[in-house]
Amino acid sequence: MKIDILTIFPDFFRGPLDYGIVRRARESGLATIEVHDLRTFAHDRHRTVDDRPFGGGEGMVLKPEPIFECIEGLNIQGRAERLAPGAKQSVVLLSAQGRPFDQSVAEELAALERIVLICGRYEGVDERVGQHLADRELSIGDYVLSGGELGAAVILDTVTRLIPGALGNEASARQESFSAGTAVQPGGADSTCASGGLLDYPHYTRPADFRGMQVPEVLVSGNHEEIRRWRRRTALEKTWRNRPDLLDGAALGDEDRELLARITGKEN
Numbered sequence: 001m002k003i004d005i006l007t008i009f010p011d012f013f014r015g016p017l018d019y020g021i022v023r024r025a026r027e028s029g030l031a032t033i034e035v036h037d038l039r040t041f042a043h044d045r046h047r048t049v050d051d052r053p054f055g056g057g058e059g060m061v062l063k064p065e066p067i068f069e070c071i072e073g074l075n076i077q078g079r080a081e082r083l084a085p086g087a088k089q090s091v092v093l094l095s096a097q098g099r100p101f102d103q104s105v106a107e108e109l110a111a112l113e114r115i116v117l118i119c120g121r122y123e124g125v126d127e128r129v130g131q132h133l134a135d136r137e138l139s140i141g142d143y144v145l146s147g148g149e150l151g152a153a154v155i156l157d158t159v160t161r162l163i164p165g166a167l168g169n170e171a172s173a174r175q176e177s178f179s180a181g182t183a184v185q186p187g188g189a190d191s192t193c194a195s196g197g198l199l200d201y202p203h204y205t206r207p208a209d210f211r212g213m214q215v216p217e218v219l220v221s222g223n224h225e226e227i228r229r230w231r232r233r234t235a236l237e238k239t240w241r242n243r244p245d246l247l248d249g250a251a252l253g254d255e256d257r258e259l260l261a262r263i264t265g266k267e268n
């Protein structure tokens, strides 16, 4: 996958690109990530990328020219092609007014061959970028950031770990919070617990006794069926407690519904 990032602060990405899974994906060639400095595409002496808003009002707005010029130099498909069914490229504008970015959007993006992320700044980006250049606007949450760089880093990280081969253990992406998957039924081949749209179950590691805080006994029992059941129950409990909205869309089996009835009965 190729990912291009357009920003006026290219150095911002030194951290996000140089650690962990993103770094490994770059080094192994699974992801090619390029950061483009928008100031390079400003042609005046001061490399100006912003201007005052038409109609008056507070702050400055990122000008359209550097963004259009940069993208035109990237050999990206036209907007109409990118909006057509089966398109393999996307130009994303980071925006607080965008569609919410979540795991299903991340999965959609991870299936593409190329993504361009445009980071806004100031009061935002000239609207023509969203209307005529980008094919989608994404928001990483209902709050206002100073710039799109943090949002781009979030998307970059989330999408990269979904590229097949980016995680050492393929199963871990399927089991994580929010991943669709299907619930593993009792006696299923998999001894672990697929998320099925629930939050992840709790994880523990050595030491089994840390300052008197014990690891749940079932996890050291060696009984795989009991462990699977415990993980499913605790995932359901966590989801019920922290994100009950997810339960409606979760893939729940008979065993889950039984466990959930017990959990909700207990907590009501």
Ligand code: SAM
Binding pocket: 093, 094, 095, 096, 097, 118, 119, 120, 121, 122, 123, 124, 125, 138, 139, 140, 141, 142, 143, 144, 145, 146, 147, 148, 149, 151
């Ligand atoms: N005036 C805009 C508004 O009220 O929606 C906020 C502009 S914000 C200060 C500057 C830039 O940060 C935006 O152009 C966008 O690229 C980025 N940004 C801010 N909040 C964001 C969010 N929740 N998700 C994604 N990008 C965001």
